[in-house]
Amino acid sequence: MHGAWKEKFADVSKAFLEYCTTLLGTSQSNRSVVLSHIVQSGPLINDHHRAILNALYTAAEVKKALFSIPRVKASGIDGFGAYFFKDTWGIVGEEVIPAILDVLQEGKLLKELNHTMITLIPKIKCPNNDLVKHYGRKDVKASCLMKIDLQKAYDTVDWNFLKEMLEQLGFLKAFVHIGFFKSQRGLRQGDPMSPLLFVIYDLILCCKGEYPSVYLMLQAFKLFSNTSGLHANKKKSSIYCYDMSDADMRTVELVSGFTRSTLPFKYLGVPIF
Template sequence: MMASPIDEELQEQLLLARKKATFLGEAEASFFQQRAKAMHILEADKGTRYFHAIVKRNAARNVISSITREDGSITKSLNDVGDVFVNFFVDLFGSHVDTLDLDHSVLGTGPMIEPVAHDGLLAPITDKEIKEALFDIGDNKALGPDGFSSAFFKANWSVVGNDMVQAIKEFFRTGKLLKQINHIVITLIPKTSHSPKASDYRPISCTNVLYKVIAKIIAARLTLCLPGLVNQTQGAFVDGCLMFDNIFLAQELVRGYNRKRISPRYMIMVDLRKAYDTISWDFLRNVLRGLGFPDRFVGWIMECVSITSFSISLNGVLHGFFNGKRGIRQGDPMSPLLFVLCLEYFSRLITKRVNESKFNYHPMCGTLGITHLAYADDFMLFLRGDKYSIEILVNSFKEFGDVSGLRVNHQKSNIFVGGVRDIELQNILDLVDYGHGVFPVRYLGIPFAPLKVFVAHMLHFWTR
């Protein structure tokens, strides 16, 4: 170009070279942005240095080099570490636990799916519905076992779109799903900065895009039914319900717990052990049928839930292969909605047991009939401070666990009291086997207390 600056052919070649360099630079930046999972970066920094740094940091943080076995011994062998995780999740997902039959009269105490709603749930799947579900999946979402992202299918929709549409329609027509499509790679996310045991890692399911589209279509139809089915005490994943409604109501109910001359009252914060992972499939199926969902729709859901196989991704290497026998998966679009419906059985169970007894409501709760608040697996129970009332709620939780497979984590569950004498408190703690909670406490990520507290008292919440 310097020798022949007016050569048109060279100018055209230079323009093409610049376009190619720009394209490759943007492709490299996009690649490392996806690798970095920097969701907060949209159109800001186009360079790759920042993303390289995040990739290195994430890689160093996510490497699992050792694990503590059940007997307390520590292993640093990568194969042994993999075996520990595989055995843990085989026991969690791949073991069947017998449960009791649910009480169908409990579901009968609340609203059901109206027969007129069946047409909407079972309406033929359209090409537009499938395409919208696909394009609603973020380009930066984790890859499934097949290695293809949603961005690939979007970019090549003119080529692969018809095949995807036909495959998805075939599932909704037959109700059968290939096991290969529903194979899941479990990615391990540490719950804390120090996670020595397998139980200290949260399993996130990485599924194929084809399955995600199917699940999103079912979830979209299921979402329309929740507002008419779910109790108002549940604030998660229901249109019209907000998380802050639960927070504000809980804050109002614990106001004054610090006073000495008040009527006795209890607030119980219940933690469910591995909530999503231990739900019985039989219980889920019976709840869906008991609420009036059409059998064909229930069949679609149960096919997606039960035809599952798993492998564990550990430091970029897959370990193990086993079939699931219980639980719903974190990362599945349907899972939060199905969990809400399972908890609806518990809400109706408590209401039924309370109405059948001489239960004493928590102050300010009697008029509205409030016994509990729930947001996903975060539970709060409210009652007057007497042994009879607390036995009703605790026994209801046990009954719910016997039919659902869910169990209370006693080590992380706490009871908060107001206006209760020490000797009575000790008797209650012995009865429920929960810890004695102390304010301030964190609920749904927000610290709250029965009275104003100094900023210094809250620093340990804000810095955690």
């Protein structure tokens, strides 16, 4: 902790708690507020969307959702997959539906039911990816691509930022406050709302291959960082310059603090060519 090696159980436990308390227990100081005119210039939740979101769940929807699950998928800790509930629906349906509706409408899940199973999915060695297939072609103008790795994105995103974003987008209060627990920063992995608020830890930003454009992009990212609490890990972030002058490339590298690199690279673990 702070460069000091800990070996005793009590010391290791204390260091762990201090670190997590600092990481999750404090909000970002001097945080910029979300600029409403920027958010509201894009797609927003309208009255029709709100009506759909605010509608009560029905027994028919619960049954439809369960019966849409493949028979051998998503088995629980007890090993019962969707096939069990489908085949015995005439018996268990009248108990399953009220239980599910209670969770959906009250927003509370019994800890006895809140178990998680993790399955590792093998990655494809050579996936097809068209993200940057035109980057670097002779007929393409000078360009700059920045691959930004966000520091501890899941742990450091500011909750006030998420709350303001959801409010500015027009979500109902019931949805704004779902999934929050006692801490000031970070997303609780495994929480029902976490996948919806999940922050991708890699960003790819593209702009013209000239310093003024790159500078404006970096300023926009700085504003995003000051608002969200998400900052670049400069040691893991890279810039990719094509047909830019040596002077511009050196300036971009100096100002950004990122390392200049070349294709291919990995984005979210997937090779980008």
